[in-house]
Amino acid sequence: MDIPVNLAQNIVKTIEANIGYHINFMDKNGVIIASSDPDRIGDIHEVSVIVLRTKREFITTAEMTYKHSREGIDLPVEVDQEIIGTIGITGKVAAVKLFGPIIKSMSELLIKNYLSDNERHYLVERERLLVEHLLFSSNIQLTPDEEKRLVQLTQKPTAVVVWKSPIDVAHKFEMVDLFPYLKRMLQFEPHVISVSTDEIILIISTTVSEQRLKEIWKSSYLSDFVMGIGLPIEAHGDLIASYKMAEFIVSDLKDSSRFSYRHLKDEYLLATANPIAKKQYHTALFQNISPEDYQMIVELLDSYERCNGSIKQMAKELFVHKNTVQYRLNRITELTGYNPRNLSNFYYLKLGLKTSDY
Template identity: 30%
Template sequence: MNVSKGVAQSIVEEMKKIINQDINYFDTNSTIIASTDKSRIGQYHGGAKKVIERNNDLIIRYDEQYEGAKKGINLPVYFENEIVGVIGITGDKEEVEKYGQIIQRMTEILIREEYIKEQESIERESKRQFIEELLFRSNSDEKTLLLRGELLNIKISIPRVVVVARLLDVDDREALLTPNVNKSILKIFRNNIDKDLQNLIVQNSTDFIMILKIISQSNIERIINNIMENVKRIYDGKIFFGIGDISNNSKEIKKSYIEAKKALDLAVIYNRSNLIYYKNMDIGLLIDDITKESSDKYLSKVFNQMETDQIDEYMLIFSTLVKHNGSINKTSDELFIHKNTLQYRLNKLRELTGYDPRVLSDIAVLQIAFILYKLKK
């Protein structure tokens, strides 16, 4: 194993905080690759060469006793019973000898921790690539996926369900998260599903995609509720979930993902429930069968006189109105506008589309139009 310069430098800097002596790390070529005395980085060290050759500690009693060496102590660093480098403490023998074994052991522990992190990162990246192929590539071979899954200890042919989550800001727009907030939220998702190694997660743009092993519906909902509660503690916005049907192979997992996305889109449009199952979709199931040509004609008929920004604005007003079952007072309160202003905008929507959101028969027409518009984006 090769210890990187970055890892070695962080180790020597941490060690100096403990003993307040200059510390060096040498690679197996006896070159100083990290040091709290930056001027020494890159230099050859004859003492380190002796440590590697003899496989033993070395006290250097005076400067240049060995080429490029200063007085101090140098000790071999082991990883899985092999020397991977040498750690050195600069100073008088009486000052540094007492720290030797402590620094050696702590260095080995930190190297092992970095190795574990690196392996976890490699495994996570391998899983991410596998999940993306599983969900997004239409020409993936089932046998190849099964084999790759086995290598990653992922069993495709067990009952699974895909759950897709999305965060919106306070204005019902897709959330633009800072890297730190995004990392914290992703950690919340992982903490709630990592108890079972067959549960998988990947982030795709603003969506968090979970592929969960089926235990029970209540277990899935418990995971989702825990995620919602924890996300609310660090994010002042909304989070929605769509859940696809149960799958038992790679093709069905793709199908479950598509279903979960459609359920999620409907949850966002309705803005009434944080969670929608594809199997429980009502009008959304009918819309799912509408062709693109029919959808475009329908949207052109209803929104012909409206610009995109107008449709977005009125979609929020309409979905809030539907959420509150047509209550003007509750809708105006949630949107922070006067009820007369709300009535004016509803009248304007009727003028632009020809359909009145306060008339029962027209509500269905507008609802379908807004859903089709949202699904098209």
């Protein structure tokens, strides 16, 4: 690997501030890429070339004559058993020799921390691209591991969960810190997650309960966020519908009580006229009803509306006894949980029938 110049310069500044001696950092070719003395940057450090070849430290004494190397000690810098450059400390050998192992260890530690941080940012960005791929069909080159993850995720019904905050939370923590927390909480569940400064999007299997999502939501990380759970989707090509519903739920950032698609009745349907919403609304009302009972509901509610709720008029229109009308009204309540004699319940039932063309 090649060390970025800005990282090498940061290493030089950090070590120099701690030990008070001039420091040079050389790349894999022995070129000085960072130095306490800016005039030396770009020079070939002859001793560094020797260290790279021998893979051992080298002490330069005052008697040695090298054009771009001065008295001091130079050591190989290794990461994952690969020598990626060398670092040198300039000064009287007797004074600086003891600092050799220290500057080597500090350099390697700073590089490992840099790589770890870069890897974390890479994983966050890669996961965001997977979410966009599923929601918006964006083209990305998937790795075999990513393909396997997406197959595991989409072979069962999935839902989109959205978290948004009504306030600026950037001052509390880096949003990227949320990523490892959420990955730990969901490590045993098929999912992908996008974490950005204004929105968290989770695509997850519906085998994960709403109660589990609420527990994750209770974390101090998410205490300032509103959560929205979209409806379950069987065909992953329709996931955008679940996402839009979750977005609709969190659109009111002051209301955290209505956090799931289960809490929506007509407002999302009327606001969007979305065919997926129509299906969801209709299914919620009539999913366990036989065709015969469904036809009875259609006929009875139509008659109830025409007759303005008059049982006597309905019996006459339907050619049945009044007790039969009463029985069928009660039957509708048993089947759907909605009482057609209640004006608001009647409205929901009629709206459900209007969605029957989904």
